[in-house]
Amino acid sequence: MTSRNQALFEQSQQLIPGGVNSPVRAFGSVGGTPVFFKRGKGPILWDEDNKPYIDYVGSWGPAILGHAYPKVVKAVQEAAARGLSFGAPTARELEMAELLCKLVPSMEQVRLVSSGTEATMSAIRLARGFTGRSKIIKFEGCYHGHADFLLVKAGSGALTFGNPSSAGVPAEVAAQTLVLDYNDVAGLTETFKSIGSEIAAVIVEPVAGNMNLIAPKPEFLQAMRDLCTQHGSVLIFDEVMTGFRVGLGCAQGLYGIKPDLTTLGKVIGGGMPVGAFGGRRDIMEKLAPLGPVYQAGTLSGNPVAVAAGLATLKLLQAPEFYEKLSSMTRKLTDGLTSVAKEMGITFCAQSVGGMFGLYFSAKAPTSYAEVMQCDKEKFNTFFHAMLDEGVYLAPSAFEAGFVSAAHGDAEITATLEAARRAFAKVK
Ligand SMILES: Cc1ncc(COP(=O)(O)O)c(C=O)c1O
Ligand SMILES: N[C@H](C=O)CCC(=O)O
Secondary structure: OOHHHHHHHHHHHHHOHHHOOOHHHHOOOOOOOOOOEEEEEEOEEEEOOOOEEEEOOHHHOOOOOOEOOHHHHHHHHHHHHHOOOOOOOOHHHHHHHHHHHHHOOOOOEEEEEOOHHHHHHHHHHHHHHHHOOOEEEEEOOOOOOOOHHHOOOOOOHHHHOOOOOOOOOOHHHHOOEEEEOOOOHHHHHHHHHHHHHHEEEEEEOOOEOOOOOEOOOHHHHHHHHHHHHHHOOEEEEEOOOOOOOOOOOHHHHHHOOOOOEEEEOHHHHEOEOOEEEEEOHHHHOOEOOOOOEOOOOOOOOOHHHHHHHHHHHHHHOOOOHHHHHHHHHHHHHHHHHHHHHHOOOOOEEEEEOOEEEEEOOOOOOOOHHHHHOOOHHHHHHHHHHHHHHOEEOOOOOOOOEEOOOOOOHHHHHHHHHHHHHHHHHHO
């Protein structure tokens, strides 16, 4: 690791807990010193020592067009020049709401917030206010941000650091969250059979991306749709990661299942802090100021953030955008799988749209239990070998990766060449 990164990390640890402003950035899972980035352009990031990396993290998903995309940067600059925040409605928020309601199949109304966590936290409160019930169902290894009632057997950094259920969450709050196995239709059906009338909401990542990547079995999503309808529970698709990442209609468009509420973040802010939740009109109308469920935000619908989001969403509607993104992502995962096979490494990879999973196992996992059986030590060796080669993968075996529209054949070829040398170190 180069010296300026190290010096910055040492100084940061004096002033910022763990030296980072979000735990997964700390390299706690893979070991070593986190990279401090100073610049990004297209698919490339440069660290503080000017070393370039092909980036497959994309700010954990938002950078779908690549870094510093000129039209998005221009939209931000123009919006900033008009005023940074008004704390009052703007015409651009309406434009954003119109676009989201047009593109997300189940969305009839939407409210903007400033992060994915705010979106999921608010959606759960709304579902509870709407149904008058308290209990919610989530799935082990899914991460929905850091609200108390969702930090129960959670994925992402919580899983990486071995605290899937955080300290500081009162036991009585956690007791309202039932945790079931992802892709387990029988477990879900059984739970609804015994306490269906008490369930306010089921929240799910329709493609799980916070315990590596787990694709949903279509019958799993269908079962939760049917059970929620049957028992009057609110189905929430947490599309903070999958929204506009797996397709223009999000995961719900891809799998043809309409949730009652959807949460969004990441891509819809184009790299700026934006989240959103929306869905059925009769549910959304329970929100203040119309209804009794309170929810608010000083910077909600911030004009600069909305400008970045709108510019990004407009560009995603270009013909064939998702076909090209998906095919480039598949080229990466197919390429990595075949290099590993040639070299006799037990490894596989898969993608959904522009997100992907890498597994040191013979087949792609379908549950949290199977993810835990992948070889984490091999992933860590591979991660560091790739980092040395100038390829920046997510610094944890429990995170999905992301390809942007700026990644082309040149980056994929360079990545596969790097992987050949990195796999040699895993052997
Ligand atoms: C599926 C999912 N939901 C919610 C969140 C929380 O979003 P944020 O980090 O913007 O609060 C994340 C990511 O962190 C996520 O991946
Ligand atoms: N897995 C998380 C989001 O999807 C990673 C982002 C973070 O928590 O810093």
